[in-house]
Amino acid sequence: MSYCVNCGVELDKSLQACPLCNTPVINPRELEQKMVKSSFPKEKGQVETVKRKDLGLLLSVVLIAAGVTCGILNLFVFAGSAWSLLIIGACLIVWVLFIPIVIYTKLSAYSAILFDGIAIGVYLYLITLVTGNDTWFFELALPIVLLVFCIAELFTLCLKKLPVTFLTTTLYLFTATGILCVGLEMLIDRYLRSQIQLVWSAIVLTVCVIIDIALITMLSRARLRDAVRRRLHF
Numbered sequence: 046m047s048y049c050v051n052c053g054v055e056l057d058k059s060l061q062a063c064p065l066c067n068t069p070v071i072n073p074r075e076l077e078q079k080m081v082k083s084s085f086p087k088e089k090g091q092v093e094t095v096k097r098k099d100l101g102l103l104l105s106v107v108l109i110a111a112g113v114t115c116g117i118l119n120l121f122v123f124a125g126s127a128w129s130l131l132i133i134g135a136c137l138i139v140w141v142l143f144i145p146i147v148i149y150t151k152l153s154a155y156s157a158i159l160f161d162g163i164a165i166g167v168y169l170y171l172i173t174l175v176t177g178n179d180t181w182f183f184e185l186a187l188p189i190v191l192l193v194f195c196i197a198e199l200f201t202l203c204l205k206k207l208p209v210t211f212l213t214t215t216l217y218l219f220t221a222t223g224i225l226c227v228g229l230e231m232l233i234d235r236y237l238r239s240q241i242q243l244v245w246s247a248i249v250l251t252v253c254v255i256i257d258i259a260l261i262t263m264l265s266r267a268r269l270r271d272a273v274r275r276r277l278h279f
Contacts, residue, residue: 104147111136115132130175135168137168138161141160162190162191169186170182189232196221216257226246
């Protein structure tokens with residue numbers, strides 16, 4: 046038995062409204078179900094994506110603030126050594142690394158690698174200002190940075206100008222790895238012992254040469270190349 050919530054008259058189950066005051070008849074359970082369903086939007090909303098320029102501005106402000114704050118602390122509070130140069134250099138490296146990602150996306154890969162090398166070189170030189178010794182920088186660190194820079198530029202050039210597949214990219218990668226390891230050991234030996242003697246890099250170079258020969262063989266034989274692609278699913 047149900048009654049009108051407005052005038053109290055007895056209602057029949059089939060009625061949709063009170064015959065006396067015309068008040069709608071609503072089942073409390075149906076009202077609860079409607080309220081639960083209406084708690085969430087029927088359509089999924091989409092959050093507006095953050096623009097790269099805004100993200101780049103935020104990143105620049107945070108890095109500049111970190112560098113300036115550390116510099117002020119180093120100047121007026123912790124003045125025992127120039128430790129803030131290391132923080133400033135690290136902020137510079139992070140900022141340069143994010144230039145082609147969020148700040149200037151049209152920057153070429155060659156320019157990005159060049160700026161990365163310059164930033165790393167500047168950071169290493171700042172370390173010499175903190176330690177008071179620059180011999181290791183000019184005789185070891187700077188040549189290594191130049192070596193890595195040249196190999197990275199050549200690797201990028203191969204990817205841009207030569208055919209790019211899984212096999213060719215692997216060939217370029219192992220070739221660059223072998224050259225890099227030989228160059229590193231030569232520079233380290235020249236700095237530490239003033240005598241170049243290849244040991245561990247010769248092993249790495251041998252492995253890389255064997256893999257390169259195998260890759261070149263697969264690339265030169267169409268049937269062998271297709272068979273490898275089918276079996277490796279690339």
